[in-house]
Structure formats: structure tokens, C-alpha cells
Amino acid sequence: MGIFSRINKGLKKTRENMSGAIDSMLHGKTEIDDEFYDELEEILVMGDVGCMTASEIVEKLRERVMKKHLRKPEAVKNEIKEIVAEMLEGGEEMSLITLPSVILVIGVNGVGKTTSIGKLAAMYKNEGKKVILAAADTFRAAAIEQLEEWADRAGVEIVKHRADPAAVIYDTIQAGKARNADIIICDTAGRLHNKKNLMEELAKIYRVIDRELPYSDRESLLVLDATTGQNAVNQAKEFKNVAEITGIILTKLDGTAKGGVVLNIKNELGVPVKFIGVGEKLGDLDTFHPDRMASRILGMGDVLSLIEKAETAIDEKKAAELEEKIRKNKFDLNDLLDQITQLRKMGSIQDTLAMLPGMGKKLQGVDVDEKQFDRLQALIRSMTPKERENPDIINPSRKRRIAAGSGQKVEDVNRLLNQHKQMQKLFKQFNGKGSKKKMRRMGFDPSKLGM
DSSP states (O other), rough: OHHHHHHHHHTOOOOOOOOHHHHHHHHSSSSHHHHHHHHHHHHHHHHHHHHHHHHHHHHHHHHHHHTTTTTOOGHHHHHHHHHHHHHTTTTTOOOOOOSSEEEEEEEEETTSSHHHHHHHHHHHHTOOOOEEEEOOOOSSSTTHHHHHHHHHHHEEEEOOOOSOOHHHHHHHHHHHHHTOOOOEEOOOOOSSSSSHHHHHHHHHHHHHTTTTTTTEEEEEEEEEEETTHHHHHHHHHHHHSSSOOOOOOOOOOOTSSOTTTHHHHHHHHOOOOEEEEEESTTTOEEEHHHHHHHHHHOOOOOHHHHHHHHHHHHHHHHHHHHHHHHHTTTHHHHHHHHHHHHHHSSOHHHHHHTTSHHHHHTTTTTOOOEEEEEEHHHHTTTOOHHHHHHHHGGHHHHHHHHHHHHHHHHHHHHHHHHHHHHHHHHHHHSTTTTTHHHHTTTTOOOOGGTT
């Protein structure tokens, strides 16, 4: 079954998330009354927004509805978004005021702490900064080895040894001075069962950092798992009692996690969310933007983040060449391979689709088979350059060779070739006379796309 068939089949099995529930409620109501506010509050609470935060949102909405004399439920969705965005303010892009600096990354085991450190390292390295990691979680077995793997992926240095955590950080700072490092990112023990020990350990680490100029500037980022809902807020409260938390990294927002927990964390703790983890790859760490997060929570998509991912992943020169090929109806399998490769650079296909307005709700419960793209790439790479440029020459014996070379069946080769022909026919329609009318009949409005 092709990838698009899988998506269409899955869409029939969707379940509503918070954004879908809000949409349904707004469409089903004819007036803004007490029942409307009660339903909205219940939906927010079910979406991992805490009771106090949900009540505050509803009260703010009541005030705006009265002030602006709003009458229809459909008119309040943007008002809800603005309220949510305002409550999330303070989570702007993290700027380290003075370089060099030390970033302590704190959190319980299993929340994605080590993964987040690797992503942070890659992000700062891509910005041209010299980064060194400190393997200061000497408590958990295999923690150092896991951090080492992420250091290799990010292409940054790491300082490690089985000593006291503060000693590891001290040695890393000395290495940073010798190598002119801009940022030192420190892993720390992921435990809360013994607050006294953790408090003493962090106090010792802070003392080491504060006396080691020029690395006296520090950030303490707490990593929380968005899928744990209110438990994440409780963890944050516990850590805030023993550590000087300056920001939060919220992970696992690529799955079924309800984004409402972000609101709860910000409202109850007063600590800004700095970054959100949206996948397992190195590039799957996004800077937190209040307005974009509000859109995601309420099912309005996250188009700006999608554009930023596309700008990073897509080669403009190749895009222009592809446009010319499509115009001349010369789109071959090399071009298809390039498009799949660039699309996958943007991260998870499901997460990318979910950034489109309205798609978040439809994709709930849909399992997009990422391996389908692996199989397509394997098929194309098993072809000769001439076969990619001219698929019409692929006869039965060539199909058998391609199938064997990619570890797949002849039927898979046939399916790929048929899909390519369908794409060529579609592009030909769009390039012919009356193409705009044809596109509108198919459900596209070219004028809305600037075409």
C-alpha cells in the first residue's frame, strides 16, 4: 500500500484532540452563554491545561467578549489564541547574554535529557559556536556512553571520566578555556528521590562555575516530558525547589502529547519554556514561540515553523531547476529521489504535515509509515542513471534486477513506476491551457497560492 493510501485509510480512524474538540464545540454552538464557557473550560482541562489555568483563560475570554460585544461562538477562536499566546509570553528565544557560558541540563531519567543535550549542541554548532559537552551524570549506568553517541552525531567534543560531577564540569571548563569554547553543555544526574543529595551536588556545581571566569554566566534548563501531563508540572515544582531553573525544554511534542501542558507550566511556575522537542533527530529541537505554540494548541497549525524548516532543508537552486523540469514535463526519478531526500531533512513526515492548519486534528491516530520512504529511496538507488532518467526503458528483466537490488518485489517496482507516470500526467495538466481551471476543479485555488 502506498504512503498516501495509508494516510487516507488512517484519516478514517481519527480521534479528536483538544483542538478538534474546540472546533466541534464552536461549530455546534449558536450563542455564547454559561454552558459555552463551562464546555470550553472542560475541554481545556482535558487537554492538560490545569484547572486554575483553564479558569483564568475562561475569565479572560468573558471579559473580552463583553468588551468587544461578541455574539457568535465562531468569533472567539482568535480571542482564545491571543489569550493563550499572552499567557505564554516570556518564552522568547534563549539568548546567552555573555559568551562563553555554561548550560546545565537537569531532569529525571527518561524525559529525553541526553537527547536534548545532543540537539542543543548541534543547534549551537550550526550557529558557528564552539561547543563542548560535560558528561557529569556519573550516577546512571551508560549515561556517559549515551552522551558520547550524541556528541559524535552533533560533531562536538566531550569531556568524560568517572569522577565527582563537579570535578567533571571543572575539567570541562578548563578544556573550554584551552580550546576557546563558547558554550559548555553539562549533563547532570537525573534523579529526585534524594533531594538533599541533589541539592548539595548542584550547589557544588554552581560554586565551581561561578568562580571559573570567563564561564561565570550560566543557564539551568529543566527537561520535561510533555506526554506526562500534570506530572511534568509536579516535577518542575520539585526541581524548582532545589535548583535555579532559568528555562524549560519540553520534549515529545511530536506524538499524542497535548500542548496544553505548556500553558500550565508557564502559568503555575513562572519559568519560561525555551525549546520544544519535536522528534528524535538532531534537528528536531525548535525555539519556543508563544504565538506559534498557541496556534498548535488550538489546532491552527504552525506554518511559520514549517517555513523555517523548509528554508533550512530545501536547496533553492535545485528547487528552481525542478520547477523548470516540471514546466517542460521532464520530471524523472532522480528528481523524485531529490524531493524525498529534501522532505526527509525537515524531520518526521507526520510532524511536517501536522504543521499545516487543520491537519493536526486529522492526523491524530494516523500512523504514517516513514519506512515507506526508505523503500522508495532504495528502489530508485538500485536503478542505473539511464533508468532513472528514462523509466520507460525498464523492462521485466530490469525490474527483477532492481527488486533484488533493493530487497523488494517486482510489484513494488511496478507501483513506483505507475506513481511516477501519474505524477507526470498531473504536472502536464498543470502546465497546459486552462490549467488554473483544472486545478480549481481538483480543489486547488491558484490565486490563494500566489500563482
